[in-house]
Amino acid sequence: MESIQYDVVIVGSGISGAVIAKTLTLAGKRVLILEAGLEAGIALEGEAAYNAYQNYLETFYKAPAKAPNSPYPDLKDAPSIDVLDIVKLQPGKTSTKGYLVQKGPLPFASDCVRGPGGTTLHWLGTTLRMLPNDFKMKSVYGQSIDWPISYDDLKPYYQMAELEIGVSGDVHDQNYPGITPDFFGQQYVFPMKKIPQSYLDAVISKKTNKLKVNLHGKTYQLSCISTPQGRNSVPDTDYPYSKIVWNNREKKLKIEHADPYSNLPSLWDPYTGERCEGNASCVPICPVQAKYNALKTLKKADQKNLNILTKAVVSKVIIDDKTQQVTGIAYKRYTNPGEPEHTTGLATAHVYVLAASAIENAKILLASDAANSSDQVGRNLMGHLVMLTWGLSKEKVYPYRGPGSTTNIPTFRDGDFRSEHAAWISPIDNWGWSWPVFSPGSDVSTAIANGLFGKALRTHINEVVTRQVLLHFEVEQTPDPDNRVTIDPEYVDPLGNYKPVINYNVGDYMLKAFEAAKIVSDQIFAANDLEDHTVYNPVTDPDYVVYKGQGYTFRGAGHIVGTHRMGFTKQDSVVNKEQRCWDHSNLFLAGCGNMPTLGTSNPTLTMTALAFSAAENILKQLEH
Amino acid sequence: MKTPTDHITLFTEISVWLTGFNEAELLATGMLDTYYQALQANSSQDDFSYFFKAVEIILHQNRNDIASTEKAIASMLMPVSAYNGIAGSIITMWYTGNWGNTVISGQAYIQGLVWDAAQTHPPGAKQPGFGSWNMPPL
Numbered sequence: 001m002e003s004i005q006y007d008v009v010i011v012g013s014g015i016s017g018a019v020i021a022k023t024l025t026l027a028g029k030r031v032l033i034l035e036a037g038l039e040a041g042i043a044l045e046g047e048a049a050y051n052a053y054q055n056y057l058e059t060f061y062k063a064p065a066k067a068p069n070s071p072y073p074d075l076k077d078a079p080s081i082d083v084l085d086i087v088k089l090q091p092g093k094t095s096t097k098g099y100l101v102q103k104g105p106l107p108f109a110s111d112c113v114r115g116p117g118g119t120t121l122h123w124l125g126t127t128l129r130m131l132p133n134d135f136k137m138k139s140v141y142g143q144s145i146d147w148p149i150s151y152d153d154l155k156p157y158y159q160m161a162e163l164e165i166g167v168s169g170d171v172h173d174q175n176y177p178g179i180t181p182d183f184f185g186q187q188y189v190f191p192m193k194k195i196p197q198s199y200l201d202a203v204i205s206k207k208t209n210k211l212k213v214n215l216h217g218k219t220y221q222l223s224c225i226s227t228p229q230g231r232n233s234v235p236d237t238d239y240p241y242s243k244i245v246w247n248n249r250e251k252k253l254k255i256e257h258a259d260p261y262s263n264l265p266s267l268w269d270p271y272t273g274e275r276c277e278g279n280a281s282c283v284p285i286c287p288v289q290a291k292y293n294a295l296k297t298l299k300k301a302d303q304k305n306l307n308i309l310t311k312a313v314v315s316k317v318i319i320d321d322k323t324q325q326v327t328g329i330a331y332k333r334y335t336n337p338g339e340p341e342h343t344t345g346l347a348t349a350h351v352y353v354l355a356a357s358a359i360e361n362a363k364i365l366l367a368s369d370a371a372n373s374s375d376q377v378g379r380n381l382m383g384h385l386v387m388l389t390w391g392l393s394k395e396k397v398y399p400y401r402g403p404g405s406t407t408n409i410p411t412f413r414d415g416d417f418r419s420e421h422a423a424w425i426s427p428i429d430n431w432g433w434s435w436p437v438f439s440p441g442s443d444v445s446t447a448i449a450n451g452l453f454g455k456a457l458r459t460h461i462n463e464v465v466t467r468q469v470l471l472h473f474e475v476e477q478t479p480d481p482d483n484r485v486t487i488d489p490e491y492v493d494p495l496g497n498y499k500p501v502i503n504y505n506v507g508d509y510m511l512k513a514f515e516a517a518k519i520v521s522d523q524i525f526a527a528n529d530l531e532d533h534t535v536y537n538p539v540t541d542p543d544y545v546v547y548k549g550q551g552y553t554f555r556g557a558g559h560i561v562g563t564h565r566m567g568f569t570k571q572d573s574v575v576n577k578e579q580r581c582w583d584h585s586n587l588f589l590a591g592c593g594n595m596p597t598l599g600t601s602n603p604t605l606t607m608t609a610l611a612f613s614a615a616e617n618i619l620k621q622l623e624h
Numbered sequence: 625m626k627t628p629t630d631h632i633t634l635f636t637e638i639s640v641w642l643t644g645f646n647e648a649e650l651l652a653t654g655m656l657d658t659y660y661q662a663l664q665a666n667s668s669q670d671d672f673s674y675f676f677k678a679v680e681i682i683l684h685q686n687r688n689d690i691a692s693t694e695k696a697i698a699s700m701l702m703p704v705s706a707y708n709g710i711a712g713s714i715i716t717m718w719y720t721g722n723w724g725n726t727v728i729s730g731q732a733y734i735q736g737l738v739w740d741a742a743q744t745h746p747p748g749a750k751q752p753g754f755g756s757w758n759m760p761p762l
Contacts (some may be wrong), residue, residue: 060748061730064722101691196758278756281748288675288751389731400744402757430757431747444719448712451702457715458644458741465742 004307006071006349007622009329011364012119012313013042015604016590016611017355018294018301019164021402023253025305027246028228029622030223031308032347034312035329036078036356037115042310043267044299049067050268053289056548060285068122068558071285072113075337077495078313079428080114082360083556088542100359101491107542108504109556110383116310118295119357119558122284124404125230126427126602127167129158131414132394134599135591137478143509144478147596148568148577154609155185160244160255161608162228165266165292168192169228178414191241192233194226195276198430201407202398204469205428205526208409211292214525215417215516222411222524223234226615227427229403230292230604232263236611244612246619253616264296267288280431282404283558311337312345314356317368319584319615326352326587327369332495351586351618354613358593362563363500365574369505371581371589376574378486380479382598384557385506385543387473387514388436389521392531398468399432400440405472406430412520413600423514424475426520430466433533435555440465468529473517474557475510476600485563506554511547518552559603564593579610590614631676631720635660635714641697643718647738650718653735653743659717662728667710675707 007029010017021031035042043049056071069082084460085098086107095102102108112119132151137144152197169190176183205224209475212219243258266273266289279618282291289296298308310332316330329344335341354361367370409426416533417423433439443464447457485499525532536553538544543554565572570582579594581587590611636656637755640647650656664672678700701711716722719741721732734749743761744749 057748058730062727064725064727066747088690196755198757199760202758275753275754277750278753279751280745280757285748287748289691352668367633396760398761399742400739400742400747401752401761406757438743439721441722442718442739448715449704451698453642453644453697453702453711461738461741462743465738 004032006030008032008348008351008353008618009034009347011329011351011352012118012360012438013116013294013298013308014355014357014484014591015120015294015297015608017118017353018297019608019611020298020353020355020615021306022301023244023246023612024288024618025302027248027619030304031306032349033308034308034329034347035308035313036313037075037310038073038337039310041116042308045267047174047268051329053268056285057287059279063226065087066284068284069111069113072115072121073337075336077340077342077493078114079493081111083109083111084588085212086542087579088540094121096491099493099499101231101499103501103503105505106545108381108502109126109543109554110382110558111556112359112558112560114357114360116618117295120604123558123604124283124602125228125291126405127162127165127169127605128601129453130599130606131176131178132183133169133414134420134597134601135350136299137418137597143418144597148566154247154606154613156255157609157612158605160253160612163191163241163244163255163299163604164612165230165605166191166232167228167230168233168310169343170194170226173226175223175225176227176410176413189236189238190228191236191239192263193236194231195406196229196405197406198227198402200399200430200469202430203393203395203397208524209522211527213520215519218302220411221345222409224407224409224428227408231282231286231403232265232274232290233276235263247345248623249400251620251623253612260621264292266468267295267299271612276403277401278508279508280401280403285337309333313495313497313505314364315367315495316589317352317354317364317370318346318477319370322566324584326584332497342382344497352623353588353590353614353618355590357367357593358560358563359485359500361589361591361593362494363487363498365564366485366487367498371564371574371587372508373583374571374573376572377421379481379484380562380565381483381502381504381560382477382479384559384560384598384600385475385477385510385554385555386473386554388470388515389473389525389532390433390468390470391516391525391532391534392464392467393469394467394529397469398466399468402430404429404431413518421516422478422510423600424473424513424517427474429472431470432465433470435470436471439468446475461564467480469528471521471524473521473573474599474600475513475517475554477506478509479562479565480505480507482620506545508547511545511552513550514545514554515547515550518550557602559592559598561592561595561598561603564589565596566594567596579614588614588618632656633658634676634679634683635663639714639718641693642715645718645740648739649740655718655735657727658732659714662717662723663710664713666713666723667708671707671710675701675710677708687720691745695728711762
């Protein structure tokens with residue numbers, strides 16, 4: 001392997017790394033991926049892929065808490081951030097319970113998977129584009145900052161992302177505030193027809209769609225629309241594209257028609273996972289791989305141009321003092337992920353890409369004293385803040401069926417209120433009260449504690465669980481330089497690599513959105529005659545906040561964004577709009593860390609669009 | 625001294641009373657022996673044998689009388705103070721596949737009856753098929 005001359009070294013095999021590796025190898029470039037996770041998980045076909053995945057599934061079945069990371073290995077030598085490690089922080093106290101060193105005052109509540117395929121293994125699969133105003137928050141609303149690129153700039157890459165992931169959706173349903181009719185483009189359709197919406201969605205939509213709600217003296221009419229998703233349904237024969245190719249003459253990536261679109265089945269069998277089968281476990285694991293994951297993209301790479309080195313944990317980017325060029329990436333390779341013994345290596349190429357997740361990228365750069373002339377590395381850490389409300393419906397709605405969410409209320413994704421408070425999207429959830437109160441297991445234990453048994457117990461469970469409604473208010477967080485990742489020699493993992501130290505808080509702009517969202521939620525509950533069971537517990541909820549005397553609890557959405565943002569100048573940002581570090585011309589950063597703001601879209605689709613754009617810029621640089 | 629077979633029979637009978645699922649539904653899970661063994665492994669010998677003695681008496685004395693059987697179960701088996709909460713643990717096993725917070729096996733999770741009671745299926749298994757969630761359950 002030492003003798004191979006690589007064009008590009010990529011750190012991480014999640015969706016950004018996979019998209020860039022696929023695009024570059026198909027354009028004839030030699031690529032090495034350094035992946036911190038285990039070898040078994042990188043299997044891309046046949047029995048090996050099946051067996052690795054079945055191990056995940058069996059681990060999930062046996063996990064007492066079926067948290068997002070529960071199916072996947074947590075390695076001492078390459079630890080993952082896990083929501084189960086989040087604890088309420090005492091003032092001035094630091095939590096070192098998990099991989100993150102949480103300094104607070106609030107704990108950061110999102111997690112990710114550190115291993116082959118990255119967090120696409122446990123993502124829900126929601127694939128919403130960001131809205132035009134999300135890219136210009138400063139100029140339109142006087143809040144946070146503008147992106148150096150616009151929605152229109154990113155639009156062709158969104159199309160590539162939708163092809164790559166395999167989005168199922170109905171374009172006609174996608175009416176968002178603040179968009180013009182050319183948001184998707186004339187006659188655009190998604191690769192596959194929409195995922196059927198749940199019965200629960202239909203019941204709730206009956207009284208919620210077109211409901212007029214009042215907020216701060218203004219009336220808004222709610223709409224309930226189908227959600228585009230990265231999981232397989234029925235291919236749309238009107239969808240024209242099937243391929244993304246590098247056009248070397250024009251120096252551009254092009255989305256092209258080659259063959260009729262065919263959906264991406266499981267890695268191990270072309271006849272498994274062609275359609276969502278309704279396992280209702282998208283997070284943390286789709287048993288049939290009907291849901292997209294990044295390994296499907298890696299499988300489409302030109303394998304003769306691709307090497308993947310697993311068990312290789314990157315510790316440092318090596319920079320030449322004089323030229324400020326990256327000369328290599330130093331990694332530590334463990335044999336046993338539970339033991340500190342390791343060998344060291346240096347991966348070299350012409351161009352380097354960090355695609356190891358927002359927090360990991362920032363950590364590696366800080367450890368390398370790299371890319372940080374702006375002092376922005378690690379800053380502006382953001383996530384979606386999920387405020388849940390839950391109640392019982394008079395009519396049975398039959399939750400715990402279908403994908404996690406198939407319908408959303410987009411009404412508050414954009415509007416003039418954004419000069420006052422944050423926007424949000426409201427997915428209608430299909431999985432009952434499992435998230436806030438661990439139903440239905442908790443319903444069983446409570447019933448038993450109350451002495452219920454036999455037919456009465458069975459009836460009680462039926463009556464309660466089939467009526468559980470959960471609404472979800474996913475609030476955008478704006479960038480704050482004090483919400484940040486740092487490193488500290490006091491906190492290292494067994495390989496001697498830094499653990500991320502997190503300072504995190506939530507400002508009034510978001511708290512005000514919790515207040516507003518709760519006002520809207522109350523009106524939805526009233527219109528649907530839902531019996532409210534929402535409880536925000538000041539003692540036990542780790543992310544409990546108070547605004548104007550009212551308490552709210554938010555949870556993490558698993559969207560980790562903004563630690564090495566792109567910007568207009570070397571002073572305000574870590575990367576330029578080409579996603580190249582201002583400080584090092586042969587170092588690109590990829591992933592949600594590049595995003596200056598986050599809007600109300602689950603960020604994976606935008607990250608994927610950005611990854612295609614980055615791949616194009618890397619190819620331009622290599623072909624220069 | 626009861627033989628294990630007698631105890632398994634009693635375990636089946638009392639499980640029907642405790643869970644509200646009939647014998648065919650319980651047997652269909654394939655979990656009977658596993659749960660009986662889990663019960664044995666996780667209970668003290670005293671609790672285990674006194675529990676089955678009580679079960680035998682309840683089922684014998686109230687034969688075919690639903691109301692009096694339920695009354696006896698409620699007062700003699702359901703209190704947490706009775707046999708260290710074995711009755712509740714049996715219900716928990718059948719409904720969730722757990723003993724306390726431990727998942728007995730992957731199969732136990734999949735066979736949890738809470739999902740049947742709620743007219744659905746365990747997340748990640750027994751998938752009902754494309755689009756089924758668009759309609760009320762069968």
